[in-house]
Amino acid sequence: MAPYKNLEEYNIEVTNEVKERFSKIIDEIGEDVNREGLTKTPERAAKAMLFLTQGYQQDAAEILKGAMFKEDYDDMVIIKDIEVYSLCEHHMLPFFGKAHIAYIPNGHIVGLSKIPRIVDVFARRLQVQERLTHDILECLNETLKPKGVAVVIEASHMCMMMRGVQKQNSVTTTSGFRGQFEKIETRNEFLKLISSKLS
Ligand SMILES: Nc1nc2c(ncn2[C@@H]2O[C@H](COP(=O)(O)OP(=O)(O)OP(=O)(O)O)[C@@H](O)[C@H]2O)c(=O)[nH]1
Numbered sequence: 366m367a368p369y370k371n372l373e374e375y376n377i378e379v380t381n382e383v384k385e386r387f388s389k390i391i392d393e394i395g396e397d398v399n400r401e402g403l404t405k406t407p408e409r410a411a412k413a414m415l416f417l418t419q420g421y422q423q424d425a426a427e428i429l430k431g432a433m434f435k436e437d438y439d440d441m442v443i444i445k446d447i448e449v450y451s452l453c454e455h456h457m458l459p460f461f462g463k464a465h466i467a468y469i470p471n472g473h474i475v476g477l478s479k480i481p482r483i484v485d486v487f488a489r490r491l492q493v494q495e496r497l498t499h500d501i502l503e504c505l506n507e508t509l510k511p512k513g514v515a516v517v518i519e520a521s522h523m524c525m526m527m528r529g530v531q532k533q534n535s536v537t538t539t540s541g542f543r544g545q546f547e548k549i550e551t552r553n554e555f556l557k558l559i560s561s562k563l564s
C-alpha cells in the first residue's frame with residue numbers, strides 16, 4: 366500500500382482502502398455496519414489508525430536537524446514526563462506512559478520541543494517498548510552527537526490489561542544509556558533528578 370502523503374488531509378486512496386478493511390472487520394465481528402451509529406465508523410477508524418501510525422512518514426533526524434544550535438552549555442539537559450502513546454506490534458493495542466530523556470551537549474543544543482516531537486515520530490508506529498526506547502536513544506545519539514544521552518520509558522500495556530494476563534497495575538520500565546551516562550555517577554544523577562518532584 367502506498368504511503369499517504371499529506372498528514373493533514375489524509376491520502377484519499379489509502380484512507381479508502383483502510384476504511385474498506387475496517388468495514389469488513391465490523392461485519393465479521395457480527396455488527397451491522399449500516400446501522401446509524403456505525404455508518405461513518407470505518408472512515409473514522411481508518412483516519413485514527415493512519416494518525417496513530419503517521420511516524421512511518423516522518424524523519425526524526427530531519428526534525429532534530431531543523432533546530433540544532435551552537436552553544437557551549439555542557440551540563441545535563443533533562444526533559445521528563447513526556448507523554449507517550451504507542452501501539453504494540455503484537456496486538457495493535459495501545460501502550461502508554463511517560464518518557465524521560467536527557468543529554469549532555471557537545472557543542473550543540475537542540476530546540477526543546479523537538480525531543481517530544483521525535484518521541485511521537487517513533488511512538489506512532491507499531492512498536493515494542495524496548496525498540497521505541499532504542500530508536501529515540503540512537504536518533505539523538507547519531508544526530509546530535511552529544512557527550513551522553515539517556516532515555517527511560519515507563520509504560521502500561523493495554524494488551525496486558527484488557528485481555529491476556531489482565532494485570533491492571535503493572536508498569537514496564539525500559540532504559541538506554543550512551544556516552545557519559547554509561548558512567549554510574551552520571552546515570553545516578555539523571556535517575557535521581559527524574560524521580561525528584563522539584564526537578
Ligand atoms: N517485550 C515486549 N513484549 C511485549 C510488548 N508489548 C506486548 N508484549 C508481549 O508480547 C507477547 C506476545 O506473546 P504471544 O504469546 O505471541 O501472544 P499472546 O498469546 O497474545 O500472549 P498473551 O498476551 O500472554 O495472551 C506477550 O507476552 C505481550 O505481553 C513490548 O513492548 N515488549
Ligand SMILES: [Zn+2]
Nearest residue numbers: 453455456524
Ligand atoms: Zn500487545
